[in-house]
Amino acid sequence: MAQTLYRQALNRALDEELANDEKVVIIGEEVTEYNGAYKVTEGLWNKWGDKRVVDTPISEAGFIGMGIGASMLGVRPVMELMFYSFAYVALDQMINNAACVRYMSGGLINCPIVIRGPANGGTNVGATHSHTTENIFANVPGLKVVTPSTALDAYGLMKSAIRDNDPVYLMENTLLYGDPLAASDIPDEEITIPIGTAEIKKEGKDVSLIAHGRCVIVALEAAKRLEEESGINAEVVDLRSIRPLDEETILKSVAKTHRVVLVDESKPFCGISSQIATMIQEKAFDDLDAPIKRVTSVDAPAIYSPPVEKEQIPNVSRIVDMVQSLG
């Protein structure tokens, strides 16, 4: 079977869900004739036409809010943000409205909306286009945040996100769209992957590398090198979903390896890793043989300079060094 790329997997999920439910509509900038800035929606407008795949002007607050309003009436919009960094101009809609309207109405309203797009650094586009936004949104009750690392997960989680009746913010990664390391065999028959389930991407016994998004791919490379160079057998845990969070899978891994390195492209202060570290020390303190360590982005806005940005975000050597420092 040919391997499916991450971008193609998302495209297939969108195509199938457009077919499954006539309430599903794709809305965003450049998603029709242009085929999507990163080609995730390639061919969908040709196939589905003007009603189901809709271009917008560059007005994130306006069109994201429009999607939220439409979702209150039962439309199931899948909104594309060209970059998740652009969510910052739509925050009022994404937080005050999508996340809170159910609560403030005492449960009378729900917003079955998906807002998706790439949320990553590492592409030398400077600070404004390189934000990792998952911690911002996972902080907000009412929202769900998922961060697939492989094509299969992207496919299965996207389908679950579209079928979910709460707002789901699905964060992708421009470096994964065409990365052969993130490609997967995806069965011909439809599958979904439940939101809120983590997955062990590689079994191991000496240390748990806990990651999400592209950091999972990087952690898998680091695990290879650790094995080859030091005989360390690392387990790689992929969170897949940030909120809801699969704590059980994390805790099982910690109970097995007794050592934890969290790999997280978020900034360290109040990043995803902060939450995971808190949870582990609360629930698995006695399982730990060493302090929990973190490999995060270096704590500054994303630097432009290409060789230096590679060092700012988690990479294989930084993970290997951190694991070896555990002793």
Next chain:
Amino acid sequence: MLDKVDSYKFKDHAANESLTEEEKVELLRKMVRIRRFEEASLKYYNAGKMGGFLHLYIGQESIAVGTASLCGNNDHLITAYRDHGHALAVGMSMNECMAELFGKATGCSKGKGGSMHFFAPDKNYWGGHGIVAGQTPLGLGLAYGLKYNGDTGAALCFMGDGAVNQGSFHESLNLAQLMELPVIYIIENNGYSMGTSQKRSSAFTNCLAQRGDAYGIEWDVAKGNDIYEVRAKTKEAIDRAHNESKPTILEFDTYRYQGHSVADANSKKYRSPEEIDHYKENYDPISVWKKCLLSEGVIDEDLYKKMDNEAKAEAKESVAFAEESPFPEVSDITKDVYYEVDEGTQSGKTGRHFFHN
């Protein structure tokens, strides 16, 4: 400031010519009920029975009542934080509204929304939104949903004059015209964006609605205290939405007697008491409509008194209902956050959703 209303020149407009006497009386009753509800709210807010802010609708009643009276099954309403009047106008009960103000579990939002966040989707009322102009893209989305679903309807999105300067409103106007969406932006222009007068807050030519010209959107400006006129202008906009799937901006001149919120300590400083009194005496929407119906012989003073007393009694009863109702439980805090959790679905049972201890 408005011209004095004495001509009722929209009496014979298509929106009004078929109004029955009963319907005219109902319009009056609804306005009076809103005013008495708001007065009771003010009284018990000042008595410390409510938290937060209280943005009163007194002085603007004709707009919510006039517009809502034209809405059919596929017409939807959404507004900002000054939302009690619209709530009562669409048929929400005083009990559920007052209980919400008191923070009680019997409130329309189970005590989770408060004054600024009333909702009744079963009555096509989508809130009640706290952030200035934050509801304007949502109103656009309701119109998008109507069009997508193939329903002939309109989304009436109310806003204050302060909201016209938010970017999201301008983005919404562009999208509305570009996508041909049946949204009606209704600017309830009470002259003050919080404590700042229109002249000090907005750059405009002639009126705020005229900004629609920049987007090629039809607009109109009208007196908001004459319910005939409100209905006439609203009907034209609803017809445009229904028949052409096109947006409209309607600006109604109006006035609020109270401050921006009750906590607005300067409400008598940025405008003179004379200004407020002048409006009350000459332009009050209830007085204007009452005078009109007296002159048409539709009501007499006794009927008005009776109606007024009933509204006062209803408001008083709603306070008793609110007082007697229970507060939500602490265990209710995490309900109504996620649909899937509340419904106990497989999705709602997968993974941890809440992270407090």
